[in-house]
Amino acid sequence: MNRLKDKVAIVTGSTSGIGVGIAKVFAAEGAKVIVCGRREAKGQAVVDSIVKDGGEASYHFMDITAVESIDALLKDTAEKYGKIDILVNNAANVALKDGRVDELTLEMWDGIFQSDLRGTFYAVKQVLPYMKANKGGSIINIGSMASCGGDLGSTAYACAKAGVDMLTKSTALQFGKDNIRCNCVRPGLIVTPENDAHVPPVLKDIFLNNIMVNRYGCPEDIANMCVYLASDESEYFTGQVVTVDGGLNAHVSTVGEFKKMSSRTW
Numbered sequence: 001m002n003r004l005k006d007k008v009a010i011v012t013g014s015t016s017g018i019g020v021g022i023a024k025v026f027a028a029e030g031a032k033v034i035v036c037g038r039r040e041a042k043g044q045a046v047v048d049s050i051v052k053d054g055g056e057a058s059y060h061f062m063d064i065t066a067v068e069s070i071d072a073l074l075k076d077t078a079e080k081y082g083k084i085d086i087l088v089n090n091a092a093n094v095a096l097k098d099g100r101v102d103e104l105t106l107e108m109w110d111g112i113f114q115s116d117l118r119g120t121f122y123a124v125k126q127v128l129p130y131m132k133a134n135k136g137g138s139i140i141n142i143g144s145m146a147s148c149g150g151d152l153g154s155t156a157y158a159c160a161k162a163g164v165d166m167l168t169k170s171t172a173l174q175f176g177k178d179n180i181r182c183n184c185v186r187p188g189l190i191v192t193p194e195n196d197a198h199v200p201p202v203l204k205d206i207f208l209n210n211i212m213v214n215r216y217g218c219p220e221d222i223a224n225m226c227v228y229l230a231s232d233e234s235e236y237f238t239g240q241v242v243t244v245d246g247g248l249n250a251h252v253s254t255v256g257e258f259k260k261m262s263s264r265t266w
Helices: 017-028 039-051 067-081 106-131 156-177 201-210 219-230 256-260
Strands: 007-010 032-037 056-061 086-089 137-142 178-189 242-243
Touching: 007 017, 007 067, 007 256, 017 032, 017 039, 017 056, 017 086, 017 219, 032 067, 032 106, 039 056, 056 067, 067 106, 086 106, 086 219, 106 137, 106 156, 106 256, 137 156, 137 201, 137 219, 156 242, 178 219, 219 242
Parallel strands: 007 032, 007 086, 032 056, 086 137, 137 178, 178 242
Antiparallel strands: none
């Protein structure tokens, strides 16, 4: 424990899902956590849970699509805690089935890119001066396995998340000498309290048949990777896109079908 002791961490989109898991695990590891998102009641509930367990946290409103909201979050955090050590860019519009290329309108495309890439870019850009003043820091972008390959429906979302992958590498390259590290975590299927009832059983079966371990992912799986990337243990680790998916993308696409046939080869 205490791998993040005395570090100040902002976790965007931490009022639900994966963000809650990251915020709670960070706090358990000793970080001062800023829980942020648009839903104050949910955010305060996360803060209350962290404090109840002996951690330190506070809530700050943030809308990832509004630049003034991001500016206020960073400014207020630095004024309250004196520094920003960690920024986790988790907030996004998870439109998993936004449409095919011929179905998408420019308005739909722009809306997803504003949330999932433009907002992340702006948060990264604006946190850099604070981390430079602090002589370093760790930026962790939450990507998606959707950026690993083509999909039948999530065109704009996948393209935006692919942009997050390259934003990560560019940031790491350009600011590594300032002791600022930047990495990306791409979750696989993560079942959360919010989405569990909305993921059809047939979809869960497809994923579980192709996952190399015996369960779906949970928010803590992503949080544990983020702890490593946020801690001093990973000071030689930057510019990487890490897929945490139970091995889903570690094999050829036919493996799931061969497993059902109890066959090792064609």
